[in-house]
Amino acid sequence: MAALTFELQASGLQGSKARAGKIRTDHGEILTPIFMPVGTVGSVKAVTQQQLKQDINAQIILGNTYHLYLRPGIEVLEAAGGLHRFNGWDRPILTDSGGYQVFSLAANRKIKEEGVMFQSHIDGSRHLFTPEYVMDIQRAIGADIIMAFDECPPYPSDYSYARKSMDLTHRWLNRCFEQLARTEDKYGYTQNLFPIVQGSTYKDLRKASCEFVAEKNAVGNAIGGLSVGEPEEMMYEFTELCAENLPADKPRYLMGVGTPWNILEGIDRGIDMFDCVMPTRNGRNGMLFTTQGLVNIRNKKWAADFSPIDPGLPNEMSQYYTKAYLRHLFVADEILGLQLASIQNLSFYLWLVTTARGHILAGDFSSWKQEMIPILKQRL
């Protein structure tokens, strides 16, 4: 089996840095730019794997190492033959490193040079994540794309903390690569490590981190530590800076981003991969992203609106069911409402990146983006 490759198919048209490409993994191809639905514990919430393929057209999903390590645990995943076998998803899987959840969910965490001590948010049990152990865990999960173990500093962070944190992340990155080189692919297909750029909101740190990361010559690179509370314009500025300072011939992954317009702005700045819980989480709260704008489906105004959930989306569910029915399901607290809203939002996100890709290839991404953003932001 072979390491991940990236083929750049179009870039730099109409003054945009947007790129269209094709990633190849041992579990199949991914056309970029791509959005990756988040499957926290091995399930994209409220959606079956069949629906992910048929209705959403997901090409790759995420798993969260922290969650999977706690439940079902590495033993069960190894016994199953990896996460693909365990959850029945046979397309590519990317796992994060668990760092983000350790800092946001776990209790009593302590960062040391060796790694991070923490207590499980579920039962209080104590665990130590080191870069080496996190590589081993992701090997056992069986991800096609493995993320480096990093520290994600909060926004704002002072310069001194941001610099120390970045240096730690870099030392951990070396250990990640060393551990990966020492260990074998677990299930016969190639597992690929993506390093993560940090450096908070300091240009010199971000540049230094990009340089450090680029020298690893990894098959893909990620930008972390953005979309953590900073102003949108600042996120765009640092996305652009990082994209410019990361290899052009490798996919660039902007972690944890974001709204539909965040994604279009990211694509415009040379980002190829995105993930975010927003479509599923907001969907479960009745907030729909549609091709025509934002919909609060609980609103009384939809009670007798028998138009499709989203007339502009090609997927069956969004055409088959009406806004009135979906509103009714939310008002009556029916589980089916969570399913349909999650499918709508994820279908929309995949439609968005696929349509963006079409416009990149056609050479008119910039003008399309300018037209789309006000539509996507409007409240219906």
Add this chain to the structure above:
Amino acid sequence: MAALTFELQASGLQGSKARAGKIRTDHGEILTPIFMPVGTVGSVKAVTQQQLKQDINAQIILGNTYHLYLRPGIEVLEAAGGLHRFNGWDRPILTDSGGYQVFSLAANRKIKEEGVMFQSHIDGSRHLFTPEYVMDIQRAIGADIIMAFDECPPYPSDYSYARKSMDLTHRWLNRCFEQLARTEDKYGYTQNLFPIVQGSTYKDLRKASCEFVAEKNAVGNAIGGLSVGEPEEMMYEFTELCAENLPADKPRYLMGVGTPWNILEGIDRGIDMFDCVMPTRNGRNGMLFTTQGLVNIRNKKWAADFSPIDPGLPNEMSQYYTKAYLRHLFVADEILGLQLASIQNLSFYLWLVTTARGHILAGDFSSWKQEMIPILKQRL
């Protein structure tokens, strides 16, 4: 469009009273014996209409008049063109009369000759259900099969109360038929009224009620007031008595029953139609009905059991996902667990009645039933 018809295809073989038949409605055929999934407010909980067809093979579903009347309400359903249009279910729909929910869910109910006054369990608003109004509501919902408005006395009820209640149900039945005759099918297809036998656990009352009901010469007849807490043997005894005293050339519907073995025993006594919330409700609690027995999927013993959810069921979901994965979904409180368990249980119930039908037609239902019941009851 045409009134519901029933074609008896096999009965009385191998000493059993089990029957195989075919019901025709304006929304399609129903092969009997049949189990009808309950779609309380127009959604079979946690299941899409696509899954109901493809994975479960449901031929007819139920709606609850009480719930649909309160939410989304008759105005919305009429504006949609009926429940079929509203929820996108284009096969037959049966609605109950709301009587059962008025007695079990609503507050401050008062029974009078005219009807029942009650307060909504949602917002405390006051409503009056009369036999006439309940016919109008079911017309507006657009059910293919409309149930008579009845009083369902609790178990045990004393003779005097049971008799008074039955007499009231009979007077209400006359009013239901009169109102239905006075009003037109709402959406162009025929809406068929099924009367309901009551009489609690008194043989003479049950016989009298069957006689009263049979004289209506309805296209189908229902047995109510069983499976309300009485011993299982008593339920079987009264099921048999009622089945014997209802027309043989019309479908017989045993309301609110039951476990898989209850259903086989009901079929054996000449019942053609069943409904129950058990497969969906138990499924959401992690209790699975399978072709091999009962499974508490939360049990630790399934943690590394990578066999299909139910190897004996033909549906895709129960073959595709494993017990270990489904257990993990329940332990991690994932919504997908509720979906897969609901699909498993409903698929199983439909498989059960379809397989029973095959054995009735083949003439070996009785011996098959004897073999199956101990299997279905065993805890795995």
